[in-house]
Amino acid sequence: MTGRAPWPMLAGLLLLTAVAHLTTGPVAIPLAELPDHVIVHAVRLPRLIVVLLAGAMLGLAGALLQTVTRNPLAEPGLMGVSAGAVLAIVLAIIAASRIEGLGMVRDTGWHLGLAGVAGGMLAGALTYALSRRHGVSRPVLLVLMGVLVAGSASAVTSMLLLTADDNQLRLVLHWTIGSTNGRGWVHVEMLAPYAAAGLSMGLLSAGIANALQLGDGVAACLGLRVEPARLMLIFAAAVLTAGAVSVVGGIGFVGLIGPHLARMLVGNDARRLFPAAALVAALLLTLADLGARSLPLGWIEAWSRSPVTAPSGIPVGVVTPLLGVPFFLWLVFAHRPRA
């Protein structure tokens, strides 16, 4: 496999999907009117940017963690970062409605984003601290402690939800599933600093990741200071995950499948794998978002005999598994390992 051919293809696909994302929707906008259509500027462009950034962030975070833990099933939520972020957001939603006496808090607030990042980073730090023995973190323990931290955070979230009212529940549900509905320029601004910091840190650490994925012993023999290196990769992944989840919620699958697909395209060299994982995941999330907006809801309504209460479309987090699971099955059963 040459490893070079996929770049133009990826770029082309991404461009096509982005244009489709901008032109389709409740109001179809012809290509020629795209540059100065008010809906594009006010609604679709910021949403597209959020989707692209969040997808790239989740994809790179997944690739980073798969490399650090040498575990192909690692995904952005592995360290409990997603669950921690969602818990903090739920806490913030409930606290805010208590304090302000509002029935519902708009989910666009900066404070939710900040709470999410703080909660996610805290959960990640806890996982890292728990997986350290004699000053060295063990990848196996990272996975294990991540499960514990994520499980505890989700349990607390569920408990909080028992006391929430209907409006809060609906809002919180969108965070736990993950949604890009109604994301505008304010979300682009919220996402941008974490995207800039996390993406550059993650992409620049590809050389280090290459050495680290050979195992601690070999990496040390190659002159790598293993623990600081691992901490840096984990930190980059946590920033990316916490940042993305704080704006779009706990969207699953793209951070798992993106890196796998990228690995099939460009191989294991992190210097190619990391950017490819970001691009592929951005592409997947854009496709899923397109799907979320155009998925027919009539059959759900017919089946449940009640209207679907999703005024701005169903959350994209519902679509990513629908897209991801068949794809993953195909990956596992139909695709032979690289020969």
Add this chain to the structure above:
Amino acid sequence: MMLAPNPETGLRAEALSVGYGDRAVLERVALHLPRGGITALVGPNGSGKSTLLKALARIMAPSGGTVLLEGQAIARLPSAEVARRLAVLPQAPVAPAGMTVAELVEQGRYPHAGPLRMLRRQDHDAIRDALAATGMTGFAGRALDELSGGERQRAWIALTLAQDTPWLLLDEPTTFLDIGHQLEVLELVARLNRERGITVLMVLHDLAQAARFADRLVVLHGGRLHSEGPPGTVLTPAMLAEVFRIEARIIPDAETGRPHMLPIRHLPDGAPAC
């Protein structure tokens, strides 16, 4: 540098003590490896061979004593500097699933190129040389987990060769290999020593092979240095009884002049060690 040539060119351990947590494994080991030769490190399972190798390569910090690489305390050298002078093959390394031989061997250039730089001409040359020396050129694009044990072992040795270091430390390079591939790897080591002047320290379990391919044997027993020297003086029935608890006959090999060993039986515990 205009300094006088460094009189100390070997790898030296002085009163080296190493442990895991509270458990001491090596106790005050003193060892000097001169430049140029092949040394085999032998000893029973758990005697501390891998631990000694890790301490010599600075992968483990000693609890006491020092390691001097060409006269410099290795603990005070930058990690990348150590990795440019001394390559190590750990015992039973595992590569991530799907990684190709070329991707693995490329990592040998890490201490030279650093984390941010792309590979340069000299890096590609070193990678090509390492693949050729180990006979792995034709396997460059193959995934490591689809190779035989011997091919995989050669790929890992190619990684250490790509590091292009004057020192090579190998921990059990022949485990899992059939006798043919064992000899192939040992002959490769001998050739690298002869043709490139690489100094080798390797852990071996087969004492006959150790005696055949190494200029010097170093025997570890229970975390202490038992004996060292040329195979002819170290490989004796007394040492075998004391360290490995076996009775064996030592026969000089007419062709190589090295001692050959014929194991006879295991000595029961408590039997007098000669």
